[in-house]
Amino acid sequence: MNQTESRIFGFFVNTMRKKYSWTLDALAHQTHYSYSMIRSIEKGISNLDEEGRNQFAHLFDFPSFKNNMQEKEKLLAQINEIDFLHCSLQNEKRKELIDQILSDRFLIASFLFPQYLLIELYKLVCDEEDEKKIEELRSLIESGIEFYSSKELAIYYHLLGIHANDIDSETSYLLQAYFYDPNSFMINLHLSMNTYFRQKLTEALQYLNRCKSLVFQYGSYFRFIQLSLLEAQIRIDLGDYQSSLQCLNRILLEKSVLDSDLYESCLSLLAYGHFRKKDSLNALIYAQQALQTTSEKPFLYLIIIFSAFRLNDSCFYSFVYKAKDFLLDNKKMVNSFDELIPWSLLIDGIVAWYQSNYYLAIENFKESIKAFDMDPLRSWILECLIELSEKSENLEWALHYQKELTDLVQNQTLSDSV
Structure with missing residues (x-):
């Protein structure tokens, strides 16, 4: 054996000895080698011949130790x-x-x-x-x-x-x-x-x-669409709504070849893109379509409720009740991450805002933002807190949240060396 092979064999012996819960003394007794010899074998210092290697293999219930480098x-x-x-x-x-x-x-x-x-x-x-x-x-x-x-x-x-x-x-x-x-x-x-x-x-x-430069070698249409959806999601958070929504609409035209997961993801991102663009009507339409094609998601309910609030939709409270019923049934949660998010608190904040109870709305949004330390919705919550602070005529709060939002946006565009 060369030095590398000796160390691999020692690694094997050490692993098997521990698997069998044998001490070094016990293995020495079983093989008739000395304690120091066993230690040197496990460290890859001693160079056993084929017969010696096979002796250990037999002991660990293998017919031989294969010389297969x-x-x-x-x-x-x-x-x-x-x-x-x-x-x-x-x-x-x-x-x-x-x-x-x-x-x-x-x-x-x-x-x-x-x-x-x-x-x-x-x-x-x-x-x-x-x-x-x-x-x-x-x-x-x-x-x-x-x-x-x-x-x-x-x-x-x-x-x-x-x-x-x-x-x-x-x-x-x-x-x-x-x-x-x-x-x-x-x-x-x-x-x-x-x-x-x-x-x-x-x-x-x-x-x-980098992924886009490598994807074609795998011949996977799913991967190509997956990258397109991920890019659209990132660009939405960077504020590039036009190119993101155009990309998503092009993908939607391929509905006949999209599987259900990709189709639902596309609809959800269209809802999210219009939601962040402040196009409440289209956000409401796409979020409702997405809910019809997939397991219910609290994020889609949030978009629907906030959009209905902005549109002063007569179905606002109906949407709230449906969302609350859904949130009460934890079995419907398909994503364990969703269980950690205070969706009810956000919805209560929107309801308080709808009722012009700005201070209660601020308290609910302030409490809920703690769970969004590293989440795209953090910037939206900060935007809401700025607007609510202005409506409640609290300039100090408005400036505080504006600074926090500015810092967040700067952090989003910073990049480590890649």
């Missing part, structure tokens, strides 16, 4: 194929290939053990397995991180980013993935979404432009 290029090509299938949304083929590779359990007792673990992580993340399994595998891979190429490390950190439960961890993992592979379509796509969520809008467009 010459097959590494083939396995790496399969890992790249898995990544390609992920990008091109060929999920069934991706699942079949992963299962095919993992079905060869004897790859564990081989020099391709690190790659086997990476593919196993791919499966766990894509299958949305429980946190404990993924964390155990993450910890194991970290202990053998030296055995992975830059491309493999990019895949590894990207998978952790997909699985992350909080925005800070997601950002950290995705940036590490980007460091190792800045030309990955999926890494750039998820960084574009991530920076959009953090309202780094200019930066989000930079990642998105």
Whole structure:
């Protein structure tokens, strides 16, 4: 064995020993090697011959330890194929290939053990397995991180980013993935979404432009439309309503080839674009259309209620009652994020505004904005607070919220180096 192979074998022995809950002394007793010899094997210092490697493999219930380093290029090509299938949304083929590779359990007792673990992580993340399994595998891979190429490390950190439960961890993992592979379509796509969520809008467009230069190699119409919708969403928040709405209307003309999710997303974004443009009539029309095509969403109800308020629509209270009934039934919430947002507080603020109770409206909007620290609606709430402060003739509040809005807009257009 060369030095790399010795370290991989040591990594295998250490992993299996811990899996069997054996101490170093226990393993030494089982193999008739000394305690110090076992330690040096696990550290990759001792160079065992084939017979010695097989002895350990037998102990861990494998027929032999495969000397298969010459097959590494083939396995790496399969890992790249898995990544390609992920990008091109060929999920069934991706699942079949992963299962095919993992079905060869004897790859564990081989020099391709690190790659086997990476593919196993791919499966766990894509299958949305429980946190404990993924964390155990993450910890194991970290202990053998030296055995992975830059491309493999990019895949590894990207998978952790997909699985992350909080925005800070997601950002950290995705940036590490980007460091190792800045030309990955999926890494750039998820960084574009991530920076959009953090309202780094200019930066989000930079990642998105990288995606646009890569998308055609995957031949996925869904991905092309997905990027167009994401760009429209970002540009709406940058105030570029005309080009965004034109893009969305062009997509809507392709209704016959859009799946239900893309069609609903397009309608919802048209509602959002007109809502931010202060075109209340079209915002109301598209939000109602979107509600008819998808599971109910509190955001669409918010657009409908606020638009009805602006239009002084006679159905205003009817819309409010429907929204309140929907919010009382948590089972209808299809997005766990929606459960964290104080939609009722925002609706109560609009109702108070409708009734010209400006101080109560301000209190409701002030309380609700705390949940929108990194959300596109924060700027809309600030605009509402400015208008309400002016109506209540509180110049100090109006100036305070105007400064906060200015700072937010400046932050949206700032960009880290990409």
